[in-house]
Structures are given as C-alpha cells and as structure tokens.
Amino acid sequence: MNPRTPWQALTRPRFLLGAWPWRGAGYLASGAAVGAAAGALFLVLGVFSLLLVGLPLLLLSGIALGRIERFRLRIVELAPAPDPHRVPAAPGLAAWFRTRAAEQATWREFAYALLLATVLWPLDLLALAVGVGLPVALLSAPVQLAVDGHEAKVVKAYLVTSYPQALAAALLGAALLVALAYPLAAVAGARAALARALLTPRESERQDGIGEVIASRARLVDAFEAERRRIERDLHDGAQQRLVALTMTLGLARLDAPPGGPLAEQLAKAHAEAGQVLTELRELIHGIHPQVLADYGLGPALADAADRSAVPVDTDADALARLPRLPGAVESAAYFAGCEALANIGKHSGADRARITARHTDGVLRLDVEDDGRGGADPDRGSGLTGLADRIAVLDGTLTIMSPPGGPTLLRVEIPCPALSASSASSSPRTVSSSGRG
Structure with missing residues (x-):
C-alpha cells in the first residue's frame, strides 16, 4: 500500500x-x-x-x-x-x-x-x-x-x-x-x-451534515409525494371528467343518429375509443397515487393490489387498520414496493401463490412479500426494485431480497417511522383490510 x-x-x-x-x-x-x-x-x-x-x-x-x-x-x-x-x-x-x-x-x-x-x-x-x-x-x-x-x-x-x-x-x-x-x-x-x-x-459537524442531508432528502420525498397527488387530483378532476362528459355526449349522439348508416358507425367507433381512453386514464391515475391509499391507508391499498394480482395473493395487513396512519411518503413507498414485487411475481417467478404481510412494531414498518416460485431473483437484471430500493433508502429504510435458486423468494421492506397521532389521522377514514383472492 x-x-x-x-x-x-x-x-x-x-x-x-x-x-x-x-x-x-x-x-x-x-x-x-x-x-x-x-x-x-x-x-x-x-x-x-x-x-x-x-x-x-x-x-x-x-x-x-x-x-x-x-x-x-x-x-x-x-x-x-x-x-x-x-x-x-x-x-x-x-x-x-x-x-x-x-x-x-x-x-x-x-x-x-x-x-x-x-x-x-x-x-x-x-x-x-x-x-x-x-x-x-x-x-x-x-x-x-x-x-x-x-x-x-x-x-x-x-x-x-x-x-x-x-x-x-x-x-x-x-x-x-x-x-x-x-x-x-x-x-x-x-x-x-x-x-x-x-x-x-469534526465528527459532530459531520454528523450534523449527515443529518441535514437526510432531512433534505426527506423533504424532497415529501415534495415528490405532494406533486404526485397534485397530478393525480388534476387528472381525476380535470381530464377524466371531460372524458366522461365526452363519452356521454357521444352516447347521446349515437341515439340521435340514423341506425345502420355511416354516421352511426363512426359515432360507435368514437364512443368505443373514448371509453378505452377513459379506462387507460383511470389506470394511469391509479398508478400515480391510488385513491384507496390516500383514503384508507396502506392495509386496504395492499389488499386492493392483491385483488388485482395475476397470482393469487393472501394478505395479512389487518393490524395496520387498527393503528393511526403512517406518514404519506412511507405508505406510498411501501405500497409501490409491494406492487412492484407482485408484478415481478406474476411475470418472472412462475409462482402458484404469494403472500403479503405488513406490520408496524417498535417504530418500524415491515412489509414482507413471499412467493413459492422458482427463485433466483436478481435486482440487477432490471426488475425495477433497484429504483424502489433507492426510494426506500431516502426514508432511511432497507429493501432485502432473499431468493435462492429453486425458491422460495422473500422481499422484505423495513422503514423506520412513527405512527401519526390520532388527532392528525382522524380526518382520514379507515377500513379493515381483507384477504386477497384465494
């Protein structure tokens, strides 16, 4: 040396x-x-x-x-x-x-x-x-x-x-x-x-500097989540409502058009296209920030994601519904980590069944996504989990994947966070999450 x-x-x-x-x-x-x-x-x-x-x-x-x-x-x-x-x-x-x-x-x-x-x-x-x-x-x-x-x-x-x-x-x-x-x-x-x-x-100044960096990163995450919600709200209240009105107008126009003629055929095509665009816009809005996550919290949002999964998923997140809401950035990061894990299970794992477990204990949110697939998952091969790991790291959390060849695969997310006070969470309605498809 x-x-x-x-x-x-x-x-x-x-x-x-x-x-x-x-x-x-x-x-x-x-x-x-x-x-x-x-x-x-x-x-x-x-x-x-x-x-x-x-x-x-x-x-x-x-x-x-x-x-x-x-x-x-x-x-x-x-x-x-x-x-x-x-x-x-x-x-x-x-x-x-x-x-x-x-x-x-x-x-x-x-x-x-x-x-x-x-x-x-x-x-x-x-x-x-x-x-x-x-x-x-x-x-x-x-x-x-x-x-x-x-x-x-x-x-x-x-x-x-x-x-x-x-x-x-x-x-x-x-x-x-x-x-x-x-x-x-x-x-x-x-x-x-x-x-x-x-x-x-000096060491104390280095720690202060690290603390400032962590705080600034957390502020960026909060700003990012606020911007996501603003975009979702603008699309929901603006473009989606206009498309709904356009679909209704085209439907009424079809009723007034002579049946069997070229005008009725063109109006039918336009009506179908408007309906398809409306469906895609709703999926886009749901991907930006699902309304169930904003209204009811992480547990019901994970149950909703499990219901839409290509692989049957059991959910165990009922305990979250009995607690005050978690910070919005934490819920969002955990939700999208769970969604990405379920998407990877459906595309790559060959699993017959999966399970999501979410707990908030000792000031730490723990989210486990397991499947009985073939294993061998590698985040470096472009599974989308690398970006999620970076996003979770901003919240001082960790994302761990245990996937030996032959399976099973376990994805674990741990994010240190306090539950919000009851007064701050009382304005948000809560429901108890249920199991996904059997």
Missing part, C-alpha cells in the same frame, strides 16, 4: 528515493510564503479593524486562507481535506455571512490564520533553513571558492581556503541533506496534521 502521509512515508525503506522529502520541503516552503503574505494582510486589516471596518474582512480572510490551506494539504496528504462549512439555508450574501459567522469552523479557520501569520510561518522558514538551506550552503562551497578564487565563508562561519576543504564541506552538506530529510518530513507531517485538525470538519 502506497503511503498517503509523510508519517506513513517515513516508515518505508525507500523514503529517500521517493518524492516525499521534496513534498515535505515544498509544503513548508509554500507555508512560509503564504504565512508571510497573511501576516502582511492581517497587519493592514488590523489597522482598519481599529475603526471597526476590518473585522468582517478579517473573518473573510480567515475563510479564504482556510480554503487555500486545505488545497495546500494535497502536497503532503493524498486524502482530500473536506470543507467544514454548511450550505446557507437561503440565497444572498447576508444569509451566507450569517451562516459563516455562526459556524465553529469559521472561527477555527480564523484562529489558524492568526497562528499561521504570527507563529507558524517563521517556524516553517526555520525548519526549511536548517533542513535544506544549511546542507545546500555546504554543498555550494566548491562553487563559492571557485567564484572568489581565494577563499569562501560558508554559512557565515566556516572559512574555506582550499579545494580539499571545500570538497569536505560539500560531502558534509550531502550527508546532512540526507540525514535532515527525515526530521524535515516529520515537521511537515506535524504541520499538516495541525492544519487538518483545525480546518476540516
């Missing part, structure tokens, strides 16, 4: 033959340059801050410097440094600044910027001068003597007057360059570890 940090590289026998000594030197050299520039910038902004003008600029400079330092970490750490900042809840500069000012990561970046501008960059420069500058100065002794012609004062302390002395100084410089590569890389690793500790998200 290739080393990913200077600390790991130091333990490798081929450390000196790789790029890590140069990486460490480059990281310290760039740190000295960035720190010196930051010190000059902070000095200027400090004067303005006396007039309370530079305080926001100081904060912004800390954020900018944090971004630069996270990018600079790539020199010595192969693992990318994640950004610790959250996405503002609202657009605009004011919302962005309020979010940044309230984050601990912003103030850690500011503290690191002050530390870099005052303490760290001189230490980087000192380590670089000792680890690289001193050996290079000794290595250049023969060149300095050749340029002067008589003598050369190496490192301002060692007087060289002959080429044997200059060669000895160069050999000492080469030995020091090799020996000091190890502590130089260690210093670079320590600096990088300090930067990562202050400039990357």
Whole structure:
C-alpha cells in the first residue's frame, strides 16, 4: 500500500528515493510564503479593524486562507481535506455571512490564520533553513571558492581556503541533506496534521451534515409525494371528467343518429375509443397515487393490489387498520414496493401463490412479500426494485431480497417511522383490510 502521509512515508525503506522529502520541503516552503503574505494582510486589516471596518474582512480572510490551506494539504496528504462549512439555508450574501459567522469552523479557520501569520510561518522558514538551506550552503562551497578564487565563508562561519576543504564541506552538506530529510518530513507531517485538525470538519459537524442531508432528502420525498397527488387530483378532476362528459355526449349522439348508416358507425367507433381512453386514464391515475391509499391507508391499498394480482395473493395487513396512519411518503413507498414485487411475481417467478404481510412494531414498518416460485431473483437484471430500493433508502429504510435458486423468494421492506397521532389521522377514514383472492 502506497503511503498517503509523510508519517506513513517515513516508515518505508525507500523514503529517500521517493518524492516525499521534496513534498515535505515544498509544503513548508509554500507555508512560509503564504504565512508571510497573511501576516502582511492581517497587519493592514488590523489597522482598519481599529475603526471597526476590518473585522468582517478579517473573518473573510480567515475563510479564504482556510480554503487555500486545505488545497495546500494535497502536497503532503493524498486524502482530500473536506470543507467544514454548511450550505446557507437561503440565497444572498447576508444569509451566507450569517451562516459563516455562526459556524465553529469559521472561527477555527480564523484562529489558524492568526497562528499561521504570527507563529507558524517563521517556524516553517526555520525548519526549511536548517533542513535544506544549511546542507545546500555546504554543498555550494566548491562553487563559492571557485567564484572568489581565494577563499569562501560558508554559512557565515566556516572559512574555506582550499579545494580539499571545500570538497569536505560539500560531502558534509550531502550527508546532512540526507540525514535532515527525515526530521524535515516529520515537521511537515506535524504541520499538516495541525492544519487538518483545525480546518476540516469534526465528527459532530459531520454528523450534523449527515443529518441535514437526510432531512433534505426527506423533504424532497415529501415534495415528490405532494406533486404526485397534485397530478393525480388534476387528472381525476380535470381530464377524466371531460372524458366522461365526452363519452356521454357521444352516447347521446349515437341515439340521435340514423341506425345502420355511416354516421352511426363512426359515432360507435368514437364512443368505443373514448371509453378505452377513459379506462387507460383511470389506470394511469391509479398508478400515480391510488385513491384507496390516500383514503384508507396502506392495509386496504395492499389488499386492493392483491385483488388485482395475476397470482393469487393472501394478505395479512389487518393490524395496520387498527393503528393511526403512517406518514404519506412511507405508505406510498411501501405500497409501490409491494406492487412492484407482485408484478415481478406474476411475470418472472412462475409462482402458484404469494403472500403479503405488513406490520408496524417498535417504530418500524415491515412489509414482507413471499412467493413459492422458482427463485433466483436478481435486482440487477432490471426488475425495477433497484429504483424502489433507492426510494426506500431516502426514508432511511432497507429493501432485502432473499431468493435462492429453486425458491422460495422473500422481499422484505423495513422503514423506520412513527405512527401519526390520532388527532392528525382522524380526518382520514379507515377500513379493515381483507384477504386477497384465494
């Protein structure tokens, strides 16, 4: 395994033959340059801050410097440094600044910027001068003597007057360059570890970020379900009613047309086509969001799906009818998972019988769909369950398929969810689900 940090590289026998000594030197050299520039910038902004003008600029400079330092970490750490900042809840500069000012990561970046501008960059420069500058100065002794012609004062302390002395100084410089590569890389690793500790998200911030992602996904699911219901309602109350009126008008026109003539024949065809379109529209509306699911809940909706299955299905979901309603997104996801499973059973399993069981216990909805078919079901072969698994995962749930060759097959959906309060569920009528076809 290739080393990913200077600390790991130091333990490798081929450390000196790789790029890590140069990486460490480059990281310290760039740190000295960035720190010196930051010190000059902070000095200027400090004067303005006396007039309370530079305080926001100081904060912004800390954020900018944090971004630069996270990018600079790539020199010595192969693992990318994640950004610790959250996405503002609202657009605009004011919302962005309020979010940044309230984050601990912003103030850690500011503290690191002050530390870099005052303490760290001189230490980087000192380590670089000792680890690289001193050996290079000794290595250049023969060149300095050749340029002067008589003598050369190496490192301002060692007087060289002959080429044997200059060669000895160069050999000492080469030995020091090799020996000091190890502590130089260690210093670079320590600096990088300090930067990562202050400039990357902490565990609590990562958990907060994950929580925000989960919450946003849940909001997207709720919005998606609301949009599905709006489309279903618009089709039901708009296009379907117009088609019903058109079918009735064509039926009345057939009564007024002379029987046996071409007009009656054309009206009969139009009437049949309108009836077929109305039937297909009703099936489409039912597929978008069945009315039985919206009105009565998951148990009766599963029983209705079982009644329409090509394979005889027994349902055991009566317990759901005795409980308050579940969240709409949960009921919808479980219902469509059950429908997809029944469709796959009818198309691919060769089963003689299937069974649906639904329970809500300990804050978890569990839906099992079993069949006695040939087994060997594979979601990766395009059964439609992969998309359902993604949809259930958004709700922090799981979809599991156990289908050994020869059967039987069991599809299990588990979604953690609380039942809604009785007051919130009282507006929705409930019925007790019954068994499907025998």
